[in-house]
Amino acid sequence: MQVLNVVGAGRVGRSLARLWHQAGAVRLGGVCTRRTDSAADAVAFIGAGQALALDAMPPAALWLLAVPDSELAAVAETLAGRIDRGTVFHASGALTAAVLAPLAARGLATASAHPALSFAEPARAVREFAGTPVALEGDAAACQTLSALFAAIGGAPFPLAAAAKPGYHAACAIASNYAVVLADLALRTAQRAGLDAATARAVLAPLAGQSLANAFTLGPAAALTGPVARGDAATVALHLAGLDQVPADADAYRALGRLALQLAAPGLEPARIAAVHEALAR
Ligand SMILES: NC(=O)c1ccc[n+]([C@@H]2O[C@H](COP(=O)([O-])OP(=O)(O)OC[C@H]3O[C@@H](n4cnc5c(N)ncnc54)[C@H](OP(=O)(O)O)[C@@H]3O)[C@@H](O)[C@H]2O)c1
Numbered sequence: 001m002q003v004l005n006v007v008g009a010g011r012v013g014r015s016l017a018r019l020w021h022q023a024g025a026v027r028l029g030g031v032c033t034r035r036t037d038s039a040a041d042a043v044a045f046i047g048a049g050q051a052l053a054l055d056a057m058p059p060a061a062l063w064l065l066a067v068p069d070s071e072l073a074a075v076a077e078t079l080a081g082r083i084d085r086g087t088v089f090h091a092s093g094a095l096t097a098a099v100l101a102p103l104a105a106r107g108l109a110t111a112s113a114h115p116a117l118s119f120a121e122p123a124r125a126v127r128e129f130a131g132t133p134v135a136l137e138g139d140a141a142a143c144q145t146l147s148a149l150f151a152a153i154g155g156a157p158f159p160l161a162a163a164a165k166p167g168y169h170a171a172c173a174i175a176s177n178y179a180v181v182l183a184d185l186a187l188r189t190a191q192r193a194g195l196d197a198a199t200a201r202a203v204l205a206p207l208a209g210q211s212l213a214n215a216f217t218l219g220p221a222a223a224l225t226g227p228v229a230r231g232d233a234a235t236v237a238l239h240l241a242g243l244d245q246v247p248a249d250a251d252a253y254r255a256l257g258r259l260a261l262q263l264a265a266p267g268l269e270p271a272r273i274a275a276v277h278e279a280l281a282r
Helices: 011-022 036-046 069-080 097-105 122-128 140-151 162-192 197-218 233-243 247-267 270-281
Strands: 003-007 027-032 062-065 087-090 109-115 133-138 156-159
Touching (some): 011 036, 069 097, 087 140, 097 109, 097 133, 247 270
Parallel strands (some): 003 027, 133 156
16 A cells, blocks of 8 residues: 655645545555644544654655645755655645646656645544545646545545646635635624624525525526616615725625626616616715
8 A cells, every 4th residue: 555644734634644544545654744742633633644754754655745835845845855756746726736846856746636625624624525626736647646546535636737726726715715704794794783693693694605506506697686686776875885884894895796797787777787886986
């Protein structure tokens, strides 16, 4: 069985290592982090492997570098002075395999493999990993190896061109992070209007969940409802009059309103489009 060394065993490193260990897909070798206590903690979570410093890691066919993006280049440089065979991959959504260039120059197969999942809570990420799309980018041999490795834990690998990674990652951030920011904006707006926190959550959670599900099943234009979709400029002005107490929130409403208007425009009369446009500009 192939040995996997893990450099960086925070949320992503420990979750993937545990999944591969549990699936019997690899034999865990060394686990290296910045602090020795976190490496020991990761080994306990994974249920295998040995907490080691980078220069004490055993030989391995597979190296997962799950360190923060800002650390990848330095770790790749250090590792390139030590190893000359195997497959090395990182999990960044934004960076490409090019950040592993010093290792590729030594003849190693290099790739990036980005699982489109939030690993905020590792135990939960392990439970919910099955079905997660994994964007693979890098050299062909590494992508082939990783495709089999991720498939072994129920991932859904797909190829992604290096040039597409920044845009792909921006899309993931909008869908994941900015959906959270929208939930916060909606909750704060409801609470400013006088709803208590529990009521605000009870009203808005199903509404947000249904709308997002509709956007992905029916398509965004068909899923869009509400004042902008109806061309109702008076209601848009009423909303903004309340939101103006918090200028940043009003600016966000205006920017999102303009995007909503673009989506709704094909179904609206020109006079209504102009009226909503004007209400959003005030
Ligand atoms: N979080 C997500 O949901 C998610 C999803 C997909 C992809 N990713 C990507 O996965 C990668 C890791 O993210 P993460 O969220 O797992 O980060 P994290 O939870 O902050 O964990 C980072 C790990 O790297 C270790 N580390 C930092 N610098 C190091 C160095 N120079 N040498 C060795 N180990 C070092 C840290 O050690 P200590 O524990 O001692 O600090 C920690 O174990 C990133 O490329 C990220 O973009 C993250």
